[in-house]
Amino acid sequence: MSSSTIIASCLFILLPTINSIAASEPTSVTTSVQVVSGVEAEHLAYKWTIKNVTLHPLIFGCIRSPAFKTQNGNLSFWFKLFPDSSTLNHEYSSKSGTVQLSTYSPMSENATVVVDGNIVMFHSEEIIANVSLAGARIGPGFRGYKFQYHPMSPGLRTSAFNSASTVTIYCNIDMPLKTITKVISASKPQASEPQASDNSQTKQLTQDFRRLLQNENFTDVLLAAGIHRLPAHKFVLAARSPVFADMIKHAPRNESDSLTLRVDYMEVDEVKAMLEYLYTDSISNLTDVVMVRGLLAASNRFQLPGLSTICKNVLQKRLSVDTAANTLVYADRYELDEFKKNVTAFIKDHFQDVRKTKGYKQLKEESPQLLMELLVSITEGI
Structure with missing residues (x-):
């Protein structure tokens, strides 16, 4: 939370x-x-998975979730799933089910809150309910928020619940905690006038450091990637990356001043591109998506936010139906939240084509949690 x-x-x-x-x-x-x-405001995200649905014992006609607490230690929420709506209300159909979200507070029997958010319910991978909680009043017991679902909605490929069924409920709630003033x-800040020569000086400095990297003068450290050794300067690595600075500080010393830092988890071309960024703050001709993903991992490992931005911009330009699913995985892995939203929006607009790609199949097999999150995002606003 x-x-x-x-x-x-x-x-x-x-x-x-x-x-x-x-x-x-x-x-x-x-x-x-x-x-x-x-x-x-407090944001709560809760996931309740119910396996072997029909084998669960019913208590007063329902299956109860564990309670999930808020930062207000006196307030909790919990779900009740009624497989047969008619047991809750005789006016409801026995062919539908009902889910109820209620509050619980040991300090108050009338703990009622107004929240925003949404609830999405899955039967396997099929969405059988998607409701908005905008302005919903949630109280204890039967004053909770209720909605109905249909295990066999029109067009649903799966059958009604059975002993092998799995149901998953995702709940997102936003609620107030306290007011801040x-x-x-x-005094009004005065903007300073930029120096006319700033751009030319920066360009000259970039050219000087590019030459320093290319002619290998005064190098005193080697980056080892497999059998390859790439020379560099300790002061550049340390100034650009706190991780490299720490590696250099604690590296064992030999009789000479040079040392070797192993980066065997990187391809040699990735190391060359990373060095170009460290020396010049840019990378020329960066178009290969596979290399970009490797550099994205390096930016995370060596704490290089500028390199992360370069990689993100390239992936954004190369975003397509074929690359979208894999790009979503990398955006999630390296916590590129805004970029992840952009990729999700792209997949939502091209979902029928994206779901046919190898990347989507890989996402489904290797990242089921991320897939569920994607499906929930796609259903928002439906």
Whole structure:
């Protein structure tokens, strides 16, 4: 569970009125006052998987989930699944089921909260319910939030529940924790004028460091990838990467000043590209998707956010039906949240084609949790 803060910001500019009673030019003072009011919200994500559905014993006609707690230690939520809706309400059909989300609080018998979020219910990989919790009031017992599902919806390939059935319920809830108010006063910042020669100086520095990498003068460290040895400069590696700095600091010393750092988990071309980035802050002719994925792993390992951005931009440009599923895996693995949203949106727009690719099959076999998350995202707004 994690917390987020929703902020509303208001900026007031106060310009004092100055009456000019002398021949001199009037002056003015600009003061900015920023007042921030917000609500710290808690986001809860809960997954309940029920295997062998029809073999579960029913307590008062339902299967009960374990309770899931919030950061407010006095409040919990839990699900009840009624396979036969008519046991809950005689007006309901016996061919449908009902799910109920309720609160529980040992401190209050009337613990009711207003939440946002959604609930998605799967029978195997088929979605049998998708409901919004926007503004929903959730209370204890039968004052909980209820919705019906149909185990055999129109077009559903699978049959109704049986002893081998697996049902999964995903629940996302956003609820308020506390209100936050903050006042900040500061004088208006004055933007400094950029120096006209900045760009030319940066370009010259980049060219100098590229030559330093190419002519191998004064190198004092080797990066070893398999049988290959690539020379570099300790001061460059240490300045650009805190991980390399730590490796150099703790590496065993020999009689000479040079040392070897092993990067056998990288291909030699990946090491060359990474060195180009370390020396010049750029990589020329980077188009191979496989190499980009390797460099993305390197950016994560050596804490190189700039390299991660370069890789992300290349993957975005090369995003297609064939690459989408694998790209989603890498975006998730290296926590590229905004990029992951973009890839998910692309897959949603091309889902019928993406699901036929080898990458999607691999995603289904090797990353079932990510697949479920993808399917939940695709159903939002349906």
